[in-house]
Amino acid sequence: MSTGKIAVAGATGRLGRPVVDVLTERGHRVVPVSRATGVDIxxxxxxxxxxxxxxxIIDVASWHGSEQEAATEFFRTSARNLHEVGRRAGVVMIAAASIIGADKATAGFVAAKKVHEELLLAGPLPVRILRAAQFHEFVGQLLDWRQGDVAHVPSLPTQLVACRTVAEVLVDLAMASGTSAPGTPIPEIAGPRKENMAEAARLLGARRGIEVIGIDGGGIPDAEIAAAGAFLPGPHAKLAGPAFSEWLDTRP
Structure with a gap:
């Protein structure tokens, strides 16, 4: 796809920053869209x-909490505004990031992303969605949520992926020409191997002086289906980027 300017909604967020970097490195004209730049979606x-x-429009804007109702309302409003304002502005397509397993979710933030996907796909503009595994960067957030020097982290299967890798694949998707054949699965991006969230947290915790205790996921939304692998990549997923330990070795 030959494009003019590309707007990045959520440009200053965890995924937005590397998306802006990738676009800039590839010579695209980028319009950063965030409250920090004076634009509120x-x-x-x-x-x-x-x-x-x-x-x-590349939509990587996200709600800052995990509460399902508030996140759903954020995504409902953002999808409507990007479609309506974008259509009037002459935007031809929206590419958006979602989460692997969103279609299976029944509760919490991932269920809000399920609604987000549905609302985006129901709008007037064509939409391409990329579902990603949990980010390497998310592990640090889990440790930040601890109380004291001990973090309790769910021992759930995951296939952690670097934000930079997700950004590169999302930009590829946004810039691709043509349309997908009917029935084509929503593309997925994940890291190179299956990992355990608590084990990954222990690696990072050792560097920070934080003890990590793995828990069975009780109280976590959809913990049972997560334990059964519902949020792991499917057979059509692209596996790319460094594993968590390799990525961690590149951190300062």
Missing amino acids: ITGEGLAEALTGVEV
């Missing part, structure tokens, strides 16, 4: 001006 403040002349 929820209230609509500055959105019409930001999307003027934009051909593609």
